[in-house]
Amino acid sequence: MGLQNSNRIQRRFKGYIAPEGEQARPITGFYEALDMLKKPLSQVQSLSHTSPEPPKEPPKTPKEETFAKARIIFGSTTALEERRQEIMKSSQNIAGVLVPPRPEEPDNCCMSGCVNCVWDMYRDEMEEWAEKHAQARAAMQAQRQEAKGTGSMVAGEATPSHVATSMDDDGGGSETNWDGGLDDTDKDKLFADIPVGIREFMKTEKKLKQAQKQAETAASA
Template sequence: MGLQNGNRIQRRFKGYIAPEGEQARPITGFYADMLKKPLSEVQPLSHTAPEPPKESPKTQKEETFAKARIIFGSTTALEERKQEIMKSSQNIAGVLVPPRPEEPDNCCMSGCVNCVWDMYRDEMEEWAEKSAQARAAMQAQRQEGKGTGSMVAGEASPSHVATSMDDDGGGSETNWDTGLDDADKDKLFDDIPVGIREFMRTEKKLKQAQKKAEAAAAA
């Protein structure tokens, strides 16, 4: 019965010419449903990287702490800086000489308590002081017959330390001072702009006065 109906449908559409825009043999059943509901578009294999998560907005308290850290400095950061200097220091003739500090280029000019120029001044003075002590210790060892300054200091020692009175052609006794006076300390900063030098000098005096006041109050 089904075969006969199929033959009649075939004969019906055999000589039928559909109008323009229509189909001679209309699609029905499963295929019609397929056309009504096409497959979803295939996503490309390549994909873009996900956007980084946005930082959650800071609370008022967190913003206050962040601003205070910029102005007053961070104790943790200062301790880490000291540890880095200690790791880079060299033991020369029994004196631990820190590396020569570099001029800062990240001053924010906002009056921070722990200004980078203040730290630079302190580190430069300590470097010069320790270097002078190391040279004096090397001279003492040389006089005891342990070798010249270069021999005592070793190959890895900085050139400003590896100097003895023989090495520099019999230099003056002042080359072996164990300390630095104020004039010598000022010479360390000859290359620094005058404004910055005066700023560092003023800050140092203020800190010294503050320490004296604290010591007097504690006594």
């Protein structure tokens, strides 16, 4: 049977002269594979119709991998600086005091013990906001006394209404208690709505950082 097929192929192509550079009898199977091996790699790829692989990123050096891991664990200094710049841009000048916007509670804590934890940053930003808020209110009260007003003051365009009206709006206590600073009781009130576990965590982290800063100061002295 195979011999008969071979004879038919020979009769079919008998007398056919292929043009220069072409094959009179098609090469198939094993001989086709050999022919592809002899051709340059670029021609073989074009015949196979395979799409090129996407370019791969160059492998990172050990130093680059270390820095990448450090950014995840300890946070990026650049990111902290950018966050600080955004806060400064959003701050308002109230009675000569630059008051930052009130921070929002974080919802992206990874619970992996990062040095720059989002809850630590929230605590620092919240305390800074409260202190600047108190300083602005004290400055406005001083302006009222100097102007010998009736106890109320017309707010400027950039002054939030809750700053210009009453000092009791957000649980801050009476005006006599706002001398531009915050005691521990006032700071505890700031985080009254935070879960107890998170509050204690923030307190502990703050004490540890203060102790570390004192140790560094003593070592450099």
